[in-house]
Amino acid sequence: MAKETLQNLIPTGFLIISLTLILSFFSLATAYNNTNEYHFSKILSPKKLGLKREKLSHLHFYFHDIVSGKNPTAVRVAAAKTTDSSPTGFGFVAILDDPLTVGPEPTSKQVGRAQGIYASASQTDVGLLMVQNYVFTEGKYNGSTLSVLGRNAVLSAVRELPIVGGSGLFRFARGYAQARTHTFNLTSGDAVVEYNVYVFHY
Ligand SMILES: *[C@@H]1O[C@H](CO)[C@@H](O)[C@H](O)[C@H]1NC(C)=O
Ligand SMILES: *[C@@H]1O[C@H](CO)[C@@H](O)[C@H](O)[C@H]1NC(C)=O
16 A cells, blocks of 8 residues: 555656646746747848849939028038138038939929038048938939938049938938039039939839
8 A cells, every 4th residue: 555655656746847847948938938029139031021122223313512692502510720721621511401403403303302411521632521311302212311421522523422221212222322523613612413323222
């Protein structure tokens, strides 16, 4: 009788240990799921975001940088004490909201604006740091933006500026812009710049 009880006890003890192990496994799994509910990070397939095929687009427009007159589109907001005596204007900062148009004439149809900052950041030539968003307002691109971060050696015939990102139709954008001065009025300082933008996006 006593022998039988001992034999019965062993499997019971084993069962209790197994149950404890199983339960603690479940509580661990629940804790793991709880932290996972917040989805701080997970791997996603591009299809889940509706990303199918990467496209290459070419955009062509003219950038009107108007610094003179009653309604300038680019305004100097800061400068160093030494800026005006610097041959390259080193140290000034300007904020712009420049129209982008399909043609070079000021009356040409507007397709967007270039909004941001340019700053004179070179002591050896006229070299601007360009930090700008192109905000498009036309057709399917209305509301989409491209972000530009680059160096603009304005006296060079062709300047290349990286496109570092975008929004809307230009999500995941990357590419480059080529800038060529179309006209520069030495008296007023106003400039019209032709832009060719090549950009990969979805
Ligand atoms: C662009 O979008 C804005 C805001 O959604 C709208 O008011 C405007 O009419 C649109 N312009 C064009 C040309 O579709
Ligand atoms: C250049 O700017 C000056 C001063 O605003 C203006 O009188 C002149 O007509 C402009 N020249 C051209 C070619 O637009």
